[in-house]
Amino acid sequence: MGCMLMPLQGVVLNNTASANRVIETIKIARAYGISTVYFTRVYGAAAQSGIPEAFKYAMKHGIAIAVFPELSDLVEIVKGELYLLTPTGEPIESESKTDFYLVIDGSDSGFEPLEARLGKKVSITDLPKGLPATAMLAVALHNLTRGKKTG
Numbered sequence: 001m002g003c004m005l006m007p008l009q010g011v012v013l014n015n016t017a018s019a020n021r022v023i024e025t026i027k028i029a030r031a032y033g034i035s036t037v038y039f040t041r042v043y044g045a046a047a048q049s050g051i052p053e054a055f056k057y058a059m060k061h062g063i064a065i066a067v068f069p070e071l072s073d074l075v076e077i078v079k080g081e082l083y084l085l086t087p088t089g090e091p092i093e094s095e096s097k098t099d100f101y102l103v104i105d106g107s108d109s110g111f112e113p114l115e116a117r118l119g120k121k122v123s124i125t126d127l128p129k130g131l132p133a134t135a136m137l138a139v140a141l142h143n144l145t146r147g148k149k150t151g
Helices: 019-031 045-061 071-077 133-145
Strands: 008-016 036-042 064-068 081-091 100-105 120-123
Touching (some): 008 019, 008 071, 008 133, 019 045, 036 045, 036 071, 064 071, 071 081, 100 133
Parallel strands (some): 008 100, 036 064
16 A cells, blocks of 8 residues: 555545445545545445445454534534545645545435535546446545655
8 A cells, every 4th residue: 555645534435324434535545554444324224234344344454433413514614625626626635735525426426516616626537437436436535645746
């Protein structure tokens, strides 16, 4: 694993009903040395079984975890910019001087307009269309931890 030189403060999974996406997100974060994971707007199986499993995993592996009803609630609490990982957006700079949180959308529909206004859309170029958000997260973290530009 590469050295974390950039001011990435945590990973956020927003808007999902998938327990698997919750678990994948926290495991990917741990693999890249991310110590804080946030979950916003989780419902259905994600809330009923994914979040309890994520807490169990977090406690075993020393990861801080927090759950908020909406992405806007997280914005009120954290200091730093939200980078919304999307198929289209600006490249993420590994040399960013500003603290930021990398946010993925756990639904297949993407960020809602109100959510999109809460952060800066960023992307990774040259990825196949239709790649799941957790796969994009893994690629972004891989590039960021190695000091590469993601775009």
